[in-house]
Amino acid sequence: MALDPQAEALLAAFAGTPAIDFTQLTAPAYRAMIAAGGGFAPGDQVAAEEDLSIPASGGALAARLYRPSGEGSFPLTVFFHGGGFVACSLDTHANLCRSLAQRAQTPVLSVDYRLAPEARFPAAAHDACDAVRWAAANARDLRARSGPIAVAGDSAGGNLAAVTAQQLRGSNVRIAHQLLFYPVLDCANEHPSYESCGDGYFLTSAMMRWFKDQYFDARAERADPLASPLLAADLTGLASATIISAAYDPLRDEAEHYAARLAQAGVLTTHVRWPGQMHGFASALGFLDAAEHAVTVGARALRQALHQGGHRD
Template sequence: MTTTSLPARAARIAHLARTHVEAGVLMGAMALPAPVQRRLAGKPVVVEGQELDVETQLMLRLQAATQKPVETLPIPAGRVALAHGAGIAGGRQPIGETRDLQVAGMAARLYVPRALVGTATRPTGDPTLVFFHGGGWIYGDLDSHDATCRVLAERAGVRVVAVDYRLAPEATFPAAHDDCVAAYRWVVEHASDLGADVDRLAVGGDSAGGCLAATTAIAAAREGLPLAFQLLVYPATDMTRSHDSHRTFAQGFYLSAEFMDLAAESYLPHEADRRDPRASPLFADLPEGLAPAYVCTAGFDPLRDEGEAYAAKLREAGVEVELHRFGALIHSFFNVVGVGRTSRAAVQDIAEALRRGLS
């Protein structure tokens, strides 16, 4: 071992030890009985008749005491911090198989649930979700949403293809949108290679990824590409941020006004682009043949109202829509599948909606 490797090795050991301690603290706190969690979390938080989930309130309190908000860090450091937090909240989730691959020139990962391992040679293929991660177009990657993709695959009984599209500020609008549309075209063309049933394909994502899934679905309908379902988890649909929930939940509930400012400035530096339907599908002229959608929102989320407005827009256009608000939860609950009970149960409900949508 060279002397120059010792500091790096020591830093790695320290990081692993810190991660282990943080994970242990969070898991322990989330496993406490609800009355104990209430005492630790503080008085109930009630806004607009909704009471914040006590597990979530306690988690927010722990985060405030131990972590700097990612938007206060330089973007490269923020990316590391977000992935670190997602790993702790996601835990280790079972999966049948994973395979890293290239999709339209982008890194991607295929998840195969245990029930579908060995079925790739079936003539019809399996139901498959093409997944776009959230992170404000500036954060997130295949690893940040790995645990959630595993849960979706296993619980819904579908293959999942997660796509690592380009991020801002290195690649500004419409780079992420273009990447996701290109990735979906590639999946349609190579469905048999992936073991996917071209007649049972879905697009899905959370937050910015929900926006990208929605705009990819619009592009698919316009191009006549097969698409059976949209899974939109608290999607960003209006970058003008004109809805009441942006003001009501601007601080204190994980997704902050400062985070959203950074996302908009990084991905959409030209303000006129913020009304472009490829960034704000709430302003889109919806085409015929748009796939049925499941849209869910969180009660304590700045994006709540715009997500529900988009569900209403889809319904008015004749699209079959299921809308569900998880009223006690916050933005980012989709990544909390390794600790606690409430968020994990919500993600399982979302996976069941995906199963129904592709059945």
């Protein structure tokens, strides 16, 4: 299928920006570029938003809790934002978190993990695991229902959600579901979609290589399951998963390979390749009809797993 006309128009709006020289780009400069963007719809209205601080082994982490409207306590979801392990924040992904919270009827705890290159691998992975442990132990204080929780994220945040699901398997933290939007799952290898979708669709292969160079000190680290969940030897017993990939995304193949491996391991897995879309499309609320649809699909998966017992302990 051809690129969706709305996605094509959004890409055209970015076309006038200067090309990025990744041999000269610094993380602060990239973050400034991201901060200057935006303009997407704010997402669904929620009952309340509260900024928090989470204790973690690497230092306190900023977080924001989005509470949906409705009576009673709801099961909790912990969300990790994308940004290549280098950029983005609680604010850049607020619209996605609000919409997931309201549509899934789940409080969403968005976590601002440490960023590279100031904090290199495995800092973000350790922060993510610490945050999920803390959230599970303090669900009642967050006015959420104690019991199984979900993890979710997009891009690099999808990596961290998948990592936590693996690392906390068999622990006293019960994860009901992992919702992964176009996740980074293999930092050690480049799959065919790096070539076929590597230029002209917002996220480029060159940008992904730059992200990895910021996050990792040594190439050998990239095959560690804390970096590349796809390369974990054993995927049995993991929480059920919903994986949304985009047809025009260099990360498409690794996401789809992970979905296939999870299913082969007996994990209840739903995979949707979104036709005509590019990396990051779910955040483009107000611009892309597909964003609305994808967030609704993700929220429905969370709601089913958390509220109807569609999980595996």
